[in-house]
Amino acid sequence: MAKDAAPSQALIARGAYLAKAADCAGCHTAASNGAPYAGGLELTSPFGTIVSSNITPDLETGIGQYSFEDFARALREGLRRDGKGLYPAMPYPAFVKITDDDMRALYAYMMQGVPAVNFKPPETRVPFPFNQRWALRLWRAALAPKERFTPRPDRDADWNRGAYLVQSLGHCGSCHTPRGLGYQERGYDESSQAFLSGGLNDNWFASNLRADPGSGLARITAGDLAAFMKTGHGAGIAAYGSMVETIEDSLQYLTDDDLRAIAVYLKTLPATGAADGVFDPALAQPGRLKTRAPDVPPAQGAAVYAGFCAQCHRDDGKGVPQVFPALAGNPSVVGEDTTSLIRLLVEGGNSPATINGPPRQAMPSFAARLTDVQIAQVLTYVRASWGNDARPVTTNDVASLRSTLHK
Numbered sequence: 551m552a553k554d555a556a557p558s559q560a561l562i563a564r565g566a567y568l569a570k571a572a573d574c575a576g577c578h579t580a581a582s583n584g585a586p587y588a589g590g591l592e593l594t595s596p597f598g599t600i601v602s603s604n605i606t607p608d609l610e611t612g613i614g615q616y617s618f619e620d621f622a623r624a625l626r627e628g629l630r631r632d633g634k635g636l637y638p639a640m641p642y643p644a645f646v647k648i649t650d651d652d653m654r655a656l657y658a659y660m661m662q663g664v665p666a667v668n669f670k671p672p673e674t675r676v677p678f679p680f681n682q683r684w685a686l687r688l689w690r691a692a693l694a695p696k697e698r699f700t701p702r703p704d705r706d707a708d709w710n711r712g713a714y715l716v717q718s719l720g721h722c723g724s725c726h727t728p729r730g731l732g733y734q735e736r737g738y739d740e741s742s743q744a745f746l747s748g749g750l751n752d753n754w755f756a757s758n759l760r761a762d763p764g765s766g767l768a769r770i771t772a773g774d775l776a777a778f779m780k781t782g783h784g785a786g787i788a789a790y791g792s793m794v795e796t797i798e799d800s801l802q803y804l805t806d807d808d809l810r811a812i813a814v815y816l817k818t819l820p821a822t823g824a825a826d827g828v829f830d831p832a833l834a835q836p837g838r839l840k841t842r843a844p845d846v847p848p849a850q851g852a853a854v855y856a857g858f859c860a861q862c863h864r865d866d867g868k869g870v871p872q873v874f875p876a877l878a879g880n881p882s883v884v885g886e887d888t889t890s891l892i893r894l895l896v897e898g899g900n901s902p903a904t905i906n907g908p909p910r911q912a913m914p915s916f917a918a919r920l921t922d923v924q925i926a927q928v929l930t931y932v933r934a935s936w937g938n939d940a941r942p943v944t945t946n947d948v949a950s951l952r953s954t955l956h957k
Contacts, residue, residue, distance in 0.1 A: 557658035565659025573800035598676030635686025644721035693734035712815025725756035765885030781907030786876035827884030827940025843934030851931025878936035
């Protein structure tokens with residue numbers, strides 16, 4: 551597309567779809583009634599708070615002066631028009647894989663389909679040495695991938711489409727892949743066993759998306775996984791934490807074909823084999839010994855569960871389909887990392903509100919009603935009941951996270 555050529559409406563519409571797939575507005579829209587794409591959202595990172603930029607086509611405060619080449623360089627190389635580096639809160643390690651055709655569609659939409667907003671977000675201020683943006687070039691050179699996505703000839707069209715969406719526009723690894731010492735993702739595609747094996751971000755644990763039998767997707771079908779991405783519910787589980795916004799702002803708008811392709815790809819990722827909890831209904835029978843959880847769930851935890859949890863999640867831990875998630879066999883319940891479980895009890899949360907899904911449901915905060923000891927007891931009970939077999943939660947686990955959250 552020549553610089554002065556008017557893009558077609560079809561190209562702009564395609565770019566709008568791709569922007570949804572990439573969830574651009576999710577990061578580039580301020581939390582308090584901000585204008586779409588005008589920036590100002592504060593993003594927490596280990597290096598300080600990063601403020602998202604204005605990516606509307608405003609000539610003064612946005613990207614209105616960006617050529618296509620400037621735009622593509624920002625997305626793929628993490629470089630602004632003035633040559634300064636962007637922090638990897640902008641997922642350019644994933645966006646480098648975006649095809650040229652999709653990049654042109656995105657550019658057409660951002661320049662012609664998004665209203666210009668004259669708004670200058672606050673400057674990102676992080677402490678030394680992380681405020682030295684020149685070093686970001688070195689970071690990318692050493693730790694970020696440089697190649698476009700290449701389809702695999704040994705895989706079918708669905709698999710390749712899913713792989714492309716997961717690895718590039720969806721930038722799923724930004725949350726679901728653990729980070730290394732240099733804050734790089736420890737894998738960027740299926741060739742790495744760490745890829746999408748779960749990651750800790752802003753005091754949430756983004757789930758393991760591989761085939762591990764406890765914390766992963768081994769017991770979830772591709773159909774249920776696609777339904778989960780579309781509605782926030784599937785296989786008895788419900789989205790929580792930052793995944794709620796991802797589904798509300800992005801995934802629910804993808805076509806059924808694309809959601810199926812993503813599910814097909816994810817279901818081919820093998821298990822990591824790492825230490826993990828398990829779910830086996832036979833373990834609920836008397837006399838069956840568990841390997842990680844207490845053989846007899848603690849009575850104190852049972853009492854807390856009966857008083858505060860059973861009304862929604864039921865005595866058998868199976869919840870109410872499409873309303874309250876099951877705790878029996880829930881991958882987030884039996885996973886090794888308990889950060890999200892503790893945070894949900896301390897802060898509460900809600901399920902997504904989607905076009906095709908059930909009404910939003912809220913879980914209350916128990917910060918003022920349960921002590922650290924009680925939260926540890928009830929989570930240990932849940933992780934040892936109904937066939938769940940996962941390590942106990944300690945009072946120190948709860949106290950540490952509550953202190954971090956200032957709750």
